[in-house]
Each structure stands twice: as C-alpha cells, then as structure tokens.
Amino acid sequence: MAPTRLVVLISGSGSNLQAIIDACERGKINGHIAAVISNKADAYGLRRAKQAGIATKVLSHKDFDSREAYDAQLMNVIDSFMPNLVVLAGFMRILTPSLVQKYVGKMLNIHPSLLPKYQGLNTHQRAIDAKDNVHGVSVHFVTEELDGGPVILQAQIPVLKDDTAETLAKRVHEQEHVIYPLVVKWFSEHRLTMEADYAVLDKKQLPAHGAHYPQ
Numbered sequence: 001m002a003p004t005r006l007v008v009l010i011s012g013s014g015s016n017l018q019a020i021i022d023a024c025e026r027g028k029i030n031g032h033i034a035a036v037i038s039n040k041a042d043a044y045g046l047r048r049a050k051q052a053g054i055a056t057k058v059l060s061h062k063d064f065d066s067r068e069a070y071d072a073q074l075m076n077v078i079d080s081f082m083p084n085l086v087v088l089a090g091f092m093r094i095l096t097p098s099l100v101q102k103y104v105g106k107m108l109n110i111h112p113s114l115l116p117k118y119q120g121l122n123t124h125q126r127a128i129d130a131k132d133n134v135h136g137v138s139v140h141f142v143t144e145e146l147d148g149g150p151v152i153l154q155a156q157i158p159v160l161k162d163d164t165a166e167t168l169a170k171r172v173h174e175q176e177h178v179i180y181p182l183v184v185k186w187f188s189e190h191r192l193t194m195e196a197d198y199a200v201l202d203k204k205q206l207p208a209h210g211a212h213y214p215q
C-alpha cells in the first residue's frame with residue numbers, strides 16, 4: 001500500500017504534529033508528511049518540521065484582504081503537495097465553505113472537548129465551570145460546522161477536584177498525542193471514511209460521539 005501523503009496545518013506549538021511525525025518515523029502510520037503549513041511565521045511547530053526534514057511553508061493571513069482570498073491561496077499551496085489527507089493540528093483559522101468542501105472526507109481536526117460539548121475556544125475552563133466530572137478530546141472529520149463534523153474517536157479523562165484549565169489541558173494533551181496518530185493510522189490503512197454525516201471504521205458506522213479510546 002502506498003504511503004498516505006499528509007499535509008499538516010498548524011498555528012502554534014505543534015505538539016500534535018510532533019506526535020504524528022514520530023508515528024510516521026516509527027512506521028506506526030503508513031504515511032509521509034509532505035509539508036507543514038503555518039499561518040504564523042513564529043509557530044514552534046515549523047521548527048519541529050524542519051528538524052524532521054519536512055518541507056515548510058508560511059502563509060500569513062495578514063497578507064490577504066479577505067478570508068476567501070487567503071483560503072484560495074491556501075488551497076493552491078496545499079494542492080501543490082498533492083496530499084491524500086489534510087490534518088489540522090492547532091490551525092487557528094475559521095475555514096471558508098469552499099475550502100472545507102474541497103477536502104471533505106479528507107480533512108481531520110482535533111478538538112479539546114468531548115464533542116458535541118464545547119465547540120469553539122476555552123474548552124477546559126468551560127468544563128470546569130460546568131462542574132463536569134469527565135472531559136476529553138475528539139478527533140473528527142471537518143465539515144462546514146465549526147468543530148461539528150462526524151466524530152471518529154474520543155478519549156476521556158476525569159476532572160479532578162483541584163483541576164485548573166492548565167492542569168486539565170496538560171492531561172488532555174497527553175491523550176491528544178495518542179488518539180490523533182491513531183486516527184491518522186486508520187486513515188492511512190484505508191480503514192476510515194466519511195459518509196453523509198457519520199464516520200465509518202472497518203465498514204462499521206461509528207456512533208455520533210465516535211469510538212472510545214481505549215477501545
């Protein structure tokens with residue numbers, strides 16, 4: 001099976017990118033990261049990519065007049081690397097419908113909440129404020145609804161009495177670095193697809209909240 005070509009989009013630290021780089025290097029993912037694209041020139045994840053010998057590209061949204069113009073160029077850059085899968089790993093941009101439609105079923109995102117809870121920002125604090133006992137992270141296919149596409153896999157963690165947004169974020173991150181490479185691995189093995197509004201793994205429709213890690 002030919003390795004899946006990945007393009008990873010980031011805006012910041014890139015710790016999820018690192019987890020995917022490591023999984024590719026160890027042969028856990030049958031994949032090759034063709035490029036890492038950032039909308040921020042100072043994103044630490046760009047350094048991680050360079051250290052791993054991966055092509056990088058900075059496309060600053062500040063150089064464009066509109067979201068549409070930015071996304072049109074972003075699509076050109078993505079396509080120049082001919083990916084089979086586009087991986088959003090902390091890419092802090094709202095995407096236009098035309099970009100989302102172009103990669104539907106071929107674009108993943110990771111969101112630090114148990115979707116459909118807490119779409120958008122500040123998810124850890126929101127879980128604490130709501131006095132949730134359980135919090136977590138979701139990997140999902142990207143659709144036009146922000147953080148709203150079919151969920152593929154979730155990992156849960158308990159919310160502890162003394163947790164702050166920071167301590168919770170740290171433990172969620174540990175789970176992110178496990179479940180995101182796992183989902184990319186499934187995709188690279190052609191085991192994962194998106195149907196109308198749900199994900200399919202090994203020919204079985206996944207429930208609305210996706211599969212649970214550990215399974």
Ligand code: GRF
Pocket residue numbers: 010012013014015016017045089090091110111112176
């Ligand atoms: C993660 O918390 C992820 O869930 C969210 O953005 C953050 C990216 O972190 N989408 P990193 O850049 O991968 O360290």
